[in-house]
Amino acid sequence: MLKLTNVSKSFGGLKAISDLTFEVRPNQFFGIIGANGAGKTTLLNLITGYTPPSEGRIEFEGMPIHGLPPYRVAHCGIGRTFQITQPFAEMSVLDNVMTGALFSRNGARRSLRQARAMCDEPLRLVGLADQAHQLAGVLTLGARKKLELARVLVTEPRLLLLDEVMGGLTPHEIDDLVETLRRVHAAGTTIVMIEHVLHAIMNLSDHVFVLNFGRELYRGTPDDVVNHPEVIAAYLGKPLTEQ
Known part of the structure; x- marks a missing residue:
């Protein structure tokens, strides 16, 4: 449904997104995680036309959409919060x-x-x-x-692209919104979700893509991701003896 091929984005001398390639399948719940500054919102901006990629190709249902203005991207069938x-x-x-x-x-x-x-x-x-x-x-x-x-x-x-929809919510509100998103997904909408609330994204996603400083760090099932040493190090930091 969504395909990114060698997508990069630079702002002057800063490379916010570097050579990302991945696909989102129809009916998938695709989670994207990463620490602050990893490039998550920039990635959504690239997909939805708020900023053009410096390099690479973005396709939706086989049609190139990179370079289209946001309203044209929305009219193609992509929604965003x-x-x-x-x-x-x-x-x-x-x-x-x-x-x-x-x-x-x-x-x-x-x-x-x-x-x-x-x-x-x-x-x-x-x-x-x-x-x-x-x-x-x-x-x-x-x-x-x-x-x-x-x-x-x-x-x-x-x-549907969700940009940190759980931000600022209480634990009860998060649990309620998780159930809401389950209903939305079950109704037939493919979802790509960026989120800092890890237990929410791990409970909802069937595939998780990990960003670190604009680059792919790891991708896999939620269980694989939360147990991967490099993902743990990126979120929690390495012990002082390893730095």
């Missing part, structure tokens, strides 16, 4: 999700009634159906994260 949620605070939860339906591919052809009807399933999937008429500005952080997710899901993405 952001680390910082920015709902329209004075609008209801339902109206926030409707903006996704109206500004997505073919959105200009939809009536308000059609856009409203499209919101029912995303709101149900994320667990906000009962809060549809609340103002977005009064939601808890956990509910705002779900709203961000629903607003992307209503665009009907075939591939």
